[in-house]
Amino acid sequence: MKAGAATDKVGIEVIGGSQINQLKATPNTTVLEPGAKIAVKLSATLADGRTLEVPADSAKWEFKGFTAAASGGVITIGAVGDGTKTGYAIARYDGFSTAFALSAGAEKSFETFETATYPVTFDKLPAETAGTAAIVTGLPGRETSKALQLTYDFTAGTGDRFAYALPNGSAGLAITGSPSALTLDVYGDGSNNWLRAEFKGADGKLARVDIAKMVNWSGWKQVRVDLAGSGLTYPATLTKLYVVNLAEGQDERALTGSVAFDNLSLQYPAAVDDDAQSDIVLKLGQKSAAVDGKSVALDIAPLLLNGTTYLPLRFVSDALGADIGWDQAAQKATVTGGGKLVELWVGKPDLLNTGIRATAAATPILRSGRVLVPVRVVSTELGRKVGWDQKTKTITIR
Structure with a gap:
């Protein structure tokens, strides 16, 4: 870039997968819901100890359990698979991968105003602003039910203008748990004004979030407000x-109007479905196993090779309720479950566990078209307790 005789140079560092020790994806919410927009930040910790931001658009995204589109660092969820409780967003960057899990959350009614007995007060800025705040009946579409109505008149005064409804006065409405989103019905007045909500956290700090950047509709509309990214x-x-x-831009917005709020609900992310908590028993050299006491046939038996016990990866993954994928060209197995994404390569000690590079003491092997992994991979990377009975040559996984 030149300015007269001066020249500025901006250095851009391009990093490769071989330089990365950890790739981390940080979403602002993990609720799995059609239409939800999830802002994601990617960061890479390099072998030299530095941590750099990775543009989310530089990664290739894959989705398990739902459809989605990724653009500009935002994932927009499309359809969620029938019966899917936990889905995975997987980011791949130059051969390195990471993932995060999303779960279908629970929704709880927060306030409908039908039985509210607390006071609702009106506040304003500047002092010349006029208006009212009250729980009312008879609004269009809510003729026989109650809603919180906020009217405003900004015709007097100058500068930025605010009209506030304070439910339960200065005490506010207490929120239980740690919700990730708020949904509410909003009666719009087509004013193009900005609609917001204010929350007070346990640390005493205020968080102000947008309900709508522009109220450009009239009548009732359901709106979703992200809380996970509010701090x-x-x-x-x-x-x-x-x-x-x-x-x-005040001339583009109405100075008087009325909005209303109803059916406030809070959405809580469910815990990620862990893999099935099964008890698995296998014996060296035997092509049968027991899962929770039930006999299961194996395609290939566990084996002992050079002092390392190997287990059939597909059987163990299936028994634990995890999904497994196989890339023939790369000789790579991918296990997804319990909030983890584990990738292993046949004949290579390196593996990836949810964006963290690790090295196994022994490499996965291929026998009769089946991938077998060292038993320590099951305990260390899949987070299971593995037992060994030397006398009976029996392996137990819990």
Whole structure:
């Protein structure tokens, strides 16, 4: 870049997969829900100890259990597979991979205003702003039920203008647990004003989040508000619902109007489905095993080679409720389950466990078209307790 006689040079470092020790994906939410938008940051820790940000668009994304599109560091979930409780977003960068799990969350009603007995107060900025806040009945589409209505008049005063509804006054509405999102019905007035909510965290800090950057609709509409990326600490309270009319571009927005809120619900991410907690018993040289006491035939028996016990990977993965994939060209097995993504290569000691590079004491092998892995991989990488009975040559996995 030149400016007169001066020249500036901007250095851009390109990193390769061989330089990476860890690739980490940090999503702002892990709720698996059609239409949800998930902002993801990727970072790489290099062999020299440095940690660098990796543009999310430089990774190739794969999705298990749901369809999605990735663009600009945001994953937009499409359809979720029938019966899917846990899905995986997998990022691959120059042969290195990482993943994070998403779970279908539980939804709990937070406030419907039908039985509310607490006070609702109105506040404003600047002092010339006028308006009201109250729980009312008779709104269009809610003729026989209650909703929280906020009216505002910004015709007086100057600068940025705010109209606040304070449910339960200064105490606010207490939130239980650690929800990742808030959904609510909003009655829009087509004003193009900005609609926001304010929360107070356990640390006393305020978190202000957007309900709608622009109220460009009239009538009732359901809106989803992300809380996972707000920095809010729990337990928390909802303190304000409010309308903002900024000074800039004020001629494009209405100075008077009325909005309303109803059917507030909180969404809680479910715990990631762990692999099945099965008891597995195998014996060296035997093509049968027991899973929770039931006999299961094996394609290939466990074996002892050069002092290392090897187990059939597909059988162990299936018994633990994990998914397994096989890349013939790369001679690579991929195991997905329990919130982990483990990748192993036949004949190579290196492996990846959810973005972390590791080295096994022995390499996976291929026998009769089946991948067998050292028993220590099952215990260390898949997080299982493995027992060995020398007298009976029996392996137990729990």
